[in-house]
Amino acid sequence: MEMTSVKRALVTGGNRGIGYAIAQGLLAKDYEVIITARSLDSAKQAADKLQGSVIPIELDVTDDRSIRHAVEILYQRFDRLDVLINNAGILHPDNGVDILTISREKLDLTMDANMFGVIRLVQALLSFLEKSQDARIINLSSGMGALDGLTTTSPSYCLSKLALNGATTMLAQSLSSKGISVNSMCPGWVRTDMGGASAPRSPEQGADTAIWLATEASHRESGKFWRDRKAIAY
Template sequence: MTPFSGKYALVTGGNKGIGFAICQGLLAAGFDVILAARSLDKAKAAADKLHTNSKVRVVELDVADDQTIDQAVKHLSQEIPQLDVLVNNAGIYPDEGVNILTISRELLNRTMNTNTFGPIRTSQAFLPLLEKAPQARIINVSSGYGQLDGLSFDVPSYCLSKLSLNGATIMLAEALQAKGIAVNAIDPGWVKTDMGGTSAPRSPQQGADTVIWLATEASPNLGGKLFRDRREISY
């Protein structure tokens, strides 16, 4: 038994990269993990790779599609008593070949819808389950590209979406403080994933570490902060 036995964590985009490493870390800590992915087949394939017992559930959830979010909530509300940790990890990085002078409104919309509005909507939808947990936590996976001094004109939609996600983290933290739900964001650094590429210096496990720390060891009184390597950094 661990202190986190009987606690439940959901990870969006949990089928690969940092999300998969987060699922591994939370399972190792003792959580029951809900691995969410846009495709149920991909979620099941990822869960099979975890080689664990029945502590892994899978659910189809596309953060850009309200219907799948609501269906996931409805399904899980019948299966789990509460949600202790929500990790808003799913995201896209579609800025190849564009900059702030050439990017289309359509691409800006698509990235904001996934990377910013997705975590907001997912947090709203899972709030009834989060409210049932003592000291629930919402963790948003942001980026150094979302910091004011990290913005890059040739990564336009991704930077703006993570800047906005940081703002949403502050607002959600304020709105949920009275309910005892801590909301924070993390910058995983440049990580070897499909998104980060093969020349990135950090492993998915290193990228996931601060999420695991916020879910397990960090003070529940922390809220509205941005962390890198377990240390608070400026927005």
């Protein structure tokens, strides 16, 4: 087990897009970064491109066996986790459907990846986070999950992010006595595989608030929803 005073962060879906930009930003602040992807090869390829202390791990947040295996690897190698950034998520099940036509299967798929996986990963890593003096959890949500941002044309995505915001509030309340802050944030419309090429924001702009919450924001800030480093309404 590696004992170090350097702060350590885990970024799910850190192999591309906003997750990759978050990893870059944390490395620039001298954090040790664990990046996860559903494929170990994808995580390794991203780790090779990043400059700094990067550890690639295979993790599918929709699979409890994958979560358990990743956690076993972490416990074998490290003494604690300071930051957990739940970035992994999906949008594609909403292609071609709306709230009146989407199937239960597609709703389940998105909820599992975007919300249930977050809760399961927090549960699995809780004892690891408790060993940190400044533990922080940041959930990548969306303005489409705010009550005034819901649309009928992205039903599973909107509902999953709405539920994620609710889970953020509940986790913040449950973990306040343990000194662990929990926040969600909206990166805006970002040029990624999910956001598309016409999106106005770069991955680096989308990653900024997550990096700030992980490194600079007051630890007393918890249970809030953020965009551009400002608290916004759920």
